[in-house]
Amino acid sequence: MRIDASVITPYPTFAYSVLDRYIDGDIIIDKSSALIGTSSGIYAVMGDETNDDFAPMLMHEFKRREMLNQRFTLFSSSERWDRRINELLGAKLQRMPRYSFTFNEHRFMQSQRAGIPDGFRLNRTNKESLEVNREFDAAYIRKYWGSVERFADKGFGFFVTEHDVFAGECVSIFSSEQYAEIDIVTNPLFRGKGVAQCVAEAFILECLERQITPRWDCGLHNTASIRLAQKLHFAAPETYSLYVRK
Known part of the structure; x- marks a missing residue:
C-alpha cells in the first residue's frame, strides 16, 4: 500500500x-x-x-x-x-x-473578528513562554513533538495574558505540510471574556498565512468547544471513533 x-x-x-x-x-x-x-x-x-x-x-x-x-x-x-x-x-x-469539523475559510474571512479583549495582550508562543505556560509547557511539547526545537521550527501557538497572568492559550498539537490541529485551553478565571476566540482567531490567521488548513476536533459532548468552533466557522462536523485503553 x-x-x-x-x-x-x-x-x-x-x-x-x-x-x-x-x-x-x-x-x-x-x-x-x-x-x-x-x-x-x-x-x-x-x-x-x-x-x-x-x-x-x-x-x-x-x-x-x-x-x-x-x-x-x-x-x-x-x-x-x-x-x-x-x-x-x-x-x-x-x-x-x-x-471532526471542516473549516470554511470564505465565511471566516467575511466575518467580524472578536480581536483582543480590552486589557489583555496577545503573545506568540516561544521557547521562553513554554517554560512558564500553564498547560502547554515544555513537557507537553516534548510529548507530542519530541522536542521544543522541533516545535519551534514547525509548530506555533499563541497565548493571552492580563498583567502577566495566563488567561488562555492554544498551540498546534500537530502540524504538517497541509494541516495544523489546534489544542486550546482557557484559564477558568477568564472564561466568558473572549479569550479563547482571540487565540483561536490568531491560530487560524497563522494557518492561512502558512497556506495550511486549520483542523478542529472535539468530543461529541464538549459543548463549549462545539460552540467556539461554530463561531470560528468550522462546520459540517463528521463523527468518527477514537479508541483508548480501558
Missing part, C-alpha cells in the same frame, strides 16, 4: 505529521492496509479492514504498548474499521465518539 498524503481522504493531522516527518513515528503497511503511529502512542488505521494479514500487525502493536504500560490511542477511519477494531480489540479498548 503506497500512502500519498496529498490525495488520501483526510485522516487525523498527526498521520500527516508522521508522513511529512514533522514528528517521529511508525508506518506499518501490509498490502492494502496501514497503521500510522506517533512515538507518543497515538495511531490511525486505514485502508482495507478485511485484510487478515494486517490484523496480527495491529494486534502486535497494541500488545507491545500494553506490555510496556504505554499509551495506545487508536483513530478509526470508517464504520467498517469500527466493527473490525471491536472484533479484534473490543475487550481491551473503549470507544469515544468525536467530531
Whole structure:
C-alpha cells in the first residue's frame, strides 16, 4: 500500500505529521492496509479492514504498548474499521465518539473578528513562554513533538495574558505540510471574556498565512468547544471513533 498524503481522504493531522516527518513515528503497511503511529502512542488505521494479514500487525502493536504500560490511542477511519477494531480489540479498548469539523475559510474571512479583549495582550508562543505556560509547557511539547526545537521550527501557538497572568492559550498539537490541529485551553478565571476566540482567531490567521488548513476536533459532548468552533466557522462536523485503553 503506497500512502500519498496529498490525495488520501483526510485522516487525523498527526498521520500527516508522521508522513511529512514533522514528528517521529511508525508506518506499518501490509498490502492494502496501514497503521500510522506517533512515538507518543497515538495511531490511525486505514485502508482495507478485511485484510487478515494486517490484523496480527495491529494486534502486535497494541500488545507491545500494553506490555510496556504505554499509551495506545487508536483513530478509526470508517464504520467498517469500527466493527473490525471491536472484533479484534473490543475487550481491551473503549470507544469515544468525536467530531471532526471542516473549516470554511470564505465565511471566516467575511466575518467580524472578536480581536483582543480590552486589557489583555496577545503573545506568540516561544521557547521562553513554554517554560512558564500553564498547560502547554515544555513537557507537553516534548510529548507530542519530541522536542521544543522541533516545535519551534514547525509548530506555533499563541497565548493571552492580563498583567502577566495566563488567561488562555492554544498551540498546534500537530502540524504538517497541509494541516495544523489546534489544542486550546482557557484559564477558568477568564472564561466568558473572549479569550479563547482571540487565540483561536490568531491560530487560524497563522494557518492561512502558512497556506495550511486549520483542523478542529472535539468530543461529541464538549459543548463549549462545539460552540467556539461554530463561531470560528468550522462546520459540517463528521463523527468518527477514537479508541483508548480501558
